[in-house]
Amino acid sequence: MCIADSHPEAEVIGVDLSPIQPNFVPPNLQFQIDDIEKEWTFSRNFDFIFSRMMTGAITDWKTYIQNCFDHTEPGGYLEVQDICYPPRYIDESGKGTSIEKWAANMIDGASKLGVAIDSAKGVKKIMEDIGYLDVVETVYQWPMNTWPADKKMKEIGLWAHHAGISNLDGLSMVIYTHGLGWSPEAVTLFLADVRKDMKNSKIHAYWPM
Numbered sequence: 474m475c476i477a478d479s480h481p482e483a484e485v486i487g488v489d490l491s492p493i494q495p496n497f498v499p500p501n502l503q504f505q506i507d508d509i510e511k512e513w514t515f516s517r518n519f520d521f522i523f524s525r526m527m528t529g530a531i532t533d534w535k536t537y538i539q540n541c542f543d544h545t546e547p548g549g550y551l552e553v554q555d556i557c558y559p560p561r562y563i564d565e566s567g568k569g570t571s572i573e574k575w576a577a578n579m580i581d582g583a584s585k586l587g588v589a590i591d592s593a594k595g596v597k598k599i600m601e602d603i604g605y606l607d608v609v610e611t612v613y614q615w616p617m618n619t620w621p622a623d624k625k626m627k628e629i630g631l632w633a634h635h636a637g638i639s640n641l642d643g644l645s646m647v648i649y650t651h652g653l654g655w656s657p658e659a660v661t662l663f664l665a666d667v668r669k670d671m672k673n674s675k676i677h678a679y680w681p682m
């Protein structure tokens with residue numbers, strides 16, 4: 474359920490660069506195609522701004538969060554939810570794996586393209602420096618596959634695994650080819666190994682969220 478469904482009294486605006494939005498949406502929700510790194514031209518300020526999974530998309534987090542601050546009503550809120558590269562491990566099982574190499578390369582390649590895919594770790598400080606009060610950071614763990622014994626974490630791992638595997642090519646190709654100079658064929662070959670490791674329940678990896 475989205476924010477517009479759970480708060481029918483609210484007017485909700487969804488913003489993205491691309492027309493990725495679904496066709497059927499609640500009547501209190503409208504989508505706008507816009508570049509949020511350009512000047513914000515909304516005609517009003519917001520009570521609540523929600524930013525999700527924008528790491529790798531935003532090149533300048535200070536300006537982005539300053540824009541959020543400047544367009545929040547007094548007493549309003551900003552919530553930022555994001556993944557933070559690299560994946561972590563609860564033990565030594567990640568050492569020397571393709572996942573470990575893949576993620577280190579992702580961070581390096583993305584930084585060569587001018588974006589930080591570990592931006593989430595800096596968000597709390599940026600918010601505090603800009604003037605947000607009572608900033609709370611909560612780090613959740615999304616297991617990379619169904620390796621945990623706990624039933625709930627296993628289920629989160631199942632979802633995270635599907636999301637990770639299905640987005641792997643799309644996430645990696647530009648960063649590896651344009652950022653690191655790999656050929657598309659070399660990337661495809663390497664990702665086959667990464668996929669194998671992502672499926673391996675002996676590797677106890679999780680994404681910090």
Ligand SMILES: C[S@@+](CC[C@H](N)C(=O)[O-])C[C@H]1O[C@@H](n2cnc3c(N)ncnc32)[C@H](O)[C@@H]1O
Nearest residue numbers: 488489490491493507508509510525526527530
């Ligand atoms: C990983 S997706 C997250 C989508 C959505 N926020 C969510 O949580 O489901 C990142 C999105 O950011 C959008 N994006 C990238 N740069 C942007 C920009 N400068 N302004 C607005 N959207 C942007 C992309 O089009 C892409 O849909």
